[in-house]
Amino acid sequence: MKLRPLHDRVVIRRSDKETTTKSGLILSASASETPNRGVVVAVGTGRVLDxxxxxxxxxxxxxxxxxxxxxxxxxxxxxDEEFLVMAENEILAVVEK
Structure with a gap:
């Protein structure tokens, strides 16, 4: 499927859930949190101003x-893939590498 978001919308592929902690403990499915990170897959043309x-x-x-x-x-x-469609202003930060 190919999505082209409109205006100031972005399509994001959410990162995988963490299944282990940094110390190596394995998390159950109910204990793992839904990640709040992802990779931008598609962007719209931009916000239309007044x-x-x-x-x-x-x-x-x-x-x-x-x-x-x-x-x-x-x-x-x-x-099997799930994508998020959100407005650009819902993004809090870009992770610098």
Missing amino acids: NGEVRAMAVKVGDEVVFGPYSGSNTVKDG
């Missing part, structure tokens, strides 16, 4: 981003 101009997106395809725990409530499934 004067009609389009503000470019601050994120690009391939960026690893951090978002809030309740961000991206719009999910799209493609087979």
